[in-house]
Amino acid sequence: MKYLTISLFLLCAVFSSSAQTQLALADAIQIAMEKNYDLEIQRNDQLIAETRNAWGAVGRYPYVNLSAEARNNFNNNENDDYLQNQLVGAATVSWTLFDGFSVNLNKQRLNELETLSGQNTGLMVESTIQSVILAYYSVLLQKEKLEVFREVMQLSEDLYSKATFQKEIGSAVTYEVLQAQNAFLEDKSSFLLQEVAYKSALRDLQFLMATDSLTDYELTDSFEAIPVDYSLSELSEAMLANNKTLKNQYINQNLLKNAVALAKSDFYPSLNFAGGASATRTRIDYDRQGLDLSNMSNFYGNFTLSFNLFGGGEKKRALQIAEIEQQSGDVSLGQMKHELRNQLSNIFDFYQVRKELLGVARENMEAAKLNLQISREKFENGSINSFNFRDVQNLYLNVAVGELEAIYQFIDIHTNLLRVTGAIIQQYSE
Template identity: 40%
Template sequence: MNRYIILVLMLFCAGSLSAQKDLNLAQAIEIGLEKNYNIQIIRQSEKIADLNNTWGNAGQYPKLEFNFRSSNKKDYNESDDFIQNSLTPSIDLSWTLFDGFAVRIRKDKFNDLAALSKGNTIVAVESQIQLIILAYYKALMEQERLGVSKTIKELSEDRYGNEKVASELGTKGSYELLLAKNAFLEDKSNYLTQQVNYNNAVRDLNFLLGVEESTKYIFTDDFMTQVMDYRLADLLDKMFANNNNLKNRYMQEAIQKRDIEMARSNYYPRVSLGAGVQGNQFIQKHDVAPKIDTKSHNLYANLSLNYLIFNGNANRRALQIAKIEEEISKIQTDDFKHSLTNTLAQNFELYQLRKELLDLAEENKLATEINMQLSKEKYESGSINSFNYRDVQISYQNASLARLSAIFNLIQSKTNLVRMTGGILSEF
């Protein structure tokens, strides 16, 4: 019977492990960019901008229409009632030959809008990659924290077991046993809480990836990052050259210039062509007189020129407003560059600080780990009491958790720097 239960448990564990998927950071990013809903929506918006970017939408080509008009009339009078029908089909072509270069200006603006849409997609992809990176390493950190909590729980469990044996043998009193039990229960509670934290971190990652929230993984990347020696001047050069948010600001300035050009085009004359063919059929039926049925058709081609002389200075105001809006756009760009520079300097300094904090955390964790090993031997030999041993355990736990937080903070700062300097797409 016991063998049967063990076999069932082994099969259950094997099934649980097989349901987990290996996942590294590159795979997570690939899945997230493919399935994330926000990215899908932004890519659809990019398609709309591409569809609008045509010469036809800019007004380059003529417009051809088929028109049909029917007129019917019944006339009652004293001498002779009659019915009158008139049918007028036509094919009409209208073509603006010149409108102050507005067609070319509109097409250039559509080009800029399409480029801006692609730029917005790139920014959204960068943002999504950054979120996935942090969510992936957050899950790794919570997994490592779970390992630390498990280690502390097992040590407390061993200590509690030793205290129970000693109490049964009468070598120690119930006070030490209660202290050991309280410590074990506290550590077990922390371990269970950390399991929930880890599961929530995985759910957050699954949400960003656009997959089922219950999906489980075996994370194959190490919870560590390569420490880089950055120079602020180099980072600034890269940011001004490659930051995609800044590129979008420049594109918005270009679009504003198109509005100025469009406002200037209103000062030019308009030349348009109208041509077509029209048919006419006139039918008149009298009660007394003979029926009248006449058919005709005509061709026409008209060239018109329109030049606006005065409209209450509306064109002048439109041009002045466009120029003011261009100045506003330039000011906004300068403000954005200033903000980026300030943020980059802060992130750079924070990265330098977090590098040093990680070194300190590594040293502290190593020291507390050695101290805990020595204290465990001393506690088992009776050289130190349970109070001292518990203090050492807590110090080791705090140092281990602080080290994990220091690693994650450094990853976060590095990711911010890489994204601000436009390298997140190439590096990840």
């Protein structure tokens, strides 16, 4: 029975370890690119824009209709009653031959809308990559915090166990035991809450990847910040050339120019063609005269040239509005460039500061570790009391968490810098 229990325990341990799925950041991004909900919706929107972009949607081709009709009527009159049956087949063609270049202009508009939809997909890809990166490192952050809380809790547990033992042998009083117990329980509560934060962060990452939350992932990338030296002028050039939000604004400006051209096209005449052919077979059955059969064919082709001489100034007003909107678009483009330059400068400044704060946090952590080690030795030999040592414990905890937060904040600002300069896709698709 003993060997059976041990075997079952080992089997469960092997199963638990094998159930964990290793997940690198590159793998998480790849999964999100394939399964992310918002990205899938945006790709469908892009597919709709591609489907709409066709010459047939703007009137380049003629419309051809076929029809068949059966007519039946009975005529009751004084001379001779009769039953009439008619079979009519017809084909009609309608085609706008010229409409002020609007066909080509509308096709250009659809081209721009398709390009805009593709750019929106690119924006969604950038946003998804950024979200996955931050979610991935958030999981690592919470895991590292969990280890810090575990370390502090285990230290408090050791001190509590030691105080309990000393009380049993008479070298410690109840007050000291209670202080150690309170410290241990407080650290245990913090550890348990941090476990929840870690699991929540992991679920957030799984949601971005659209994967089952029951899957237990083991994140394999290390939680570290790698500073890179950048030049603000080079970043500014890259942003103006690659920022997808700015590219979208250029496309919107092209759409406004297209709207002006369409408004001007309304001043041109239009030429339309309408043609068709029909065949009619008529059968008349008279009560007295008997049966009469006849066939008739009809063909026609008509051209219509139309020109609006006056419409209350509606076309002129439409053109003026389109030109004003184009001017507003130029202003919006300049505003966006200015705003992006300010945003880049702010992000760059924060990047430089957080790069410096990394060094400060690391140096602070080294001092806190040494302080904790020395304070523990002093506490054990009675040089300081439990209150002093608890202060050192809390200081160590705050400094350790602060270092982890500094690493995450640097990763956050670095990712933001890559996003605004349009380099995030290239950076994480290599």
